[in-house]
Amino acid sequence: MPTDPRRLRGHAPLLDAWLAFQEKPIRPFTIPGHKQRLDLVGDVVAGDVPLYAGLDSMKLTRGVLADAERRAAAAWGVDHARFSVGGSTHGNQTVALAVASPGDTVVVGRTAHRSMVLALVLAGLKPRWVSPPVDSTTGLPLGIAVTDLDRACRQSPTPTAIFLTDPSYVGTLGEVEAWAGVAHAHGIPLVVDAAWAAHFGFHPDVPGHALARGADAVVTSAHKLLPAYSQGAIVLARGERVDLDRLDAAFEATHTTSPAGSILASIDASRALLQRDGAELLGATLDAVRSLRRRLQAVPGLVVLDGPAVDPLKVTLVLGGTGADGNAVEADLMASGMPVELADRDTLVALVSLADTADTADTAETLGALGDSLIESIARHRGPARLAVTAAAYAVTPEQAVAPRDAFFAEREALPLGATEGRVSAELVAPYPPGIPVLAPGERVTRSVLDALASARASGIRIAYAADPTLSTLLCLRDG
Structure with missing residues (x-):
């Protein structure tokens, strides 16, 4: 098995450029400001190479990023790939902006990560939530039921896209082929947040990746199951139902203009490793x-x-x-x-x-x-057996009262948590991990929401993203 990244030379253009940068002396008069010196803040910046005037020229004349992204598209068998240094969060923002327009209704699985919920805010989309069934023995979510998905697509107004997560945070899988069949029967794209599935499709004993099973766009994290640098992610798409030019525009609108070349090179190296040695490594x-x-x-x-x-x-x-x-x-x-x-x-x-x-x-x-x-x-720590309790993130049926974007920008007030039942939340509240919201902007605070949050706190989970980290108060839309 490979132990030296130089063994991937010739297979990963961004990695080649990163290695070449390390092998030659350079006195840069560009960013980053540490200028490759390790005596100022230490090894924390070791290996940090920019894309611009680092892996490529300032004018990107060598085209190494474009070459690497073309290779990734070929590896996954799709029309288009983009490398992100903003994680799957950035990828979810990209696809939300790319496949629907402000005011559109989209079908969204309730196991969606908070980044997808906030992508709805950015894009001005209205969610029609579909909740997964929960296994009674484990209290954990299963895949979204195909019949529930089809029912959601038949409701009015007609949705313009479907956003689902597969695999779930706990590793349960859905019927991607059937989901794609539903989406395409309704003439809309299926977008899959496959943040945890970058390894899918590269060994016969793991599932095929969602794109090979009918999805139109996929967001995946190269840093979760592959050996890429933290924040490395890939957006992959086919052009039949996704406007690739608009996808590019959405990607650039929400991406940094100073991407870390080291992250990009690690994505490229991970892709090359997966293609070359993935079956062997995954088999072991x-x-x-x-x-x-x-x-x-x-x-x-x-x-x-x-x-x-x-x-x-x-x-x-x-x-x-x-x-x-x-x-x-x-x-x-x-x-x-x-x-x-x-x-x-x-x-x-x-x-x-x-x-x-x-x-x-x-x-x-x-x-x-x-x-x-x-x-x-x-x-x-063994003790008396107890029944599994459904986690807060899977126990709530959301009641959408106001569009997420409208709620995000509405006038708000902080209320004692106990006085919020029946009010509309202005903020997102999620147990973390996994970062799946119990409450999203524009959703009504119900008794089941309050009970689920109390249960999550009692079970030792951190409640994240609320303005008040103690959850003594909650931001709600101001009445009147």
């Missing part, structure tokens, strides 16, 4: 995850999500049957230097990527060590 990782799952499935009372409707690299555990508190287990894992992606009272999510393998010289970094720590910690 999948074997290790299967072994971990088998060990954890033997723990009495522990539910380990598995099967064809689950991302094979997402290790999601439901702890209710063990009686252990996920927050206590998380604390043990952190003390062992193994933080996990999500932990609340009932659920733990460990993210595995192609950087994880079955064998390594440092056993503290192996999935075997993760399994050891999980088994020991669950045994230590």
Whole structure:
């Protein structure tokens, strides 16, 4: 397996340019202001190379970014690709601006990340929410039902696009082919937030990527499951139902004009690695995850999500049957230097990527060590079994009273949380992780919303994005 990035030379033009920059002396009179010196603020800026006057000339005469994006489009078998240094957040903003117009209604899955909700604000779109069914045993969301999606598309006014998330944050999968069939039957594009699925389609034992299964545009994070720098993301699209010129305009409107070349190069390198060695790397990782799952499935009372409707690299555990508190287990894992992606009272999510393998010289970094720590910690905190409780993000049926953009700009007032029932929220409130809103701008504050927020706080989850982080007060639209 490759261990030296130079082995990817000739396969990744942005990586080639980054390596060339490192190999020659340069005295830049351009940004960034650290001028490649490490004696001022330290190694925190090591490897930071700009795109302009770094990987390429200030006038972009070498075309290395365009070359890399063309290669990514070919790798995913689509018409167009753009590399973002703003994460999937920027990608979601891009597609919202690209596929609909202000005032349009769009169908949106309620497992959407907050970035999609705020993209609706930016684009002036009106959501018609479709909530996923929730598994009664685990309390976790399943894929959006095809019949519910079709029903939403048949309502008036006619929607202009569908925005869904797949896989979900906890790794559950939906029927992308059927979703695409519904969208196309109604003459509209299907856009998939596949932030957690950059590895899909590159090994026979993982699902095909959403574009190969009928989606018209996909946003994916290169830094989540691939070894790219944080904030690296890719926007991919076909031109049949998506205006690619408008997609470009939307991308540029919301992207920085000073993109970090190092992030861009890492996206390109990750794409090249995935094409060249992805099957081998993913195969080894999948074997290790299967072994971990088998060990954890033997723990009495522990539910380990598995099967064809689950991302094979997402290790999601439901702890209710063990009686252990996920927050206590998380604390043990952190003390062992193994933080996990999500932990609340009932659920733990460990993210595995192609950087994880079955064998390594440092056993503290192996999935075997993760399994050891999980088994020991669950045994230590074991207690009476309890039923799983549906997480706050999946427990609420939203009531949209005002368009999100209108609510965002409306006059507002801070009210004691207990006095907000029946009022319309002016802000977004979400347990984090996963960042799925319990309350979005323009939605009515219902008793179920207040109960869900109280339950989330009691289970140890941080409530994020509210103006008042204690949630003692909530910003609501001013009456009258």
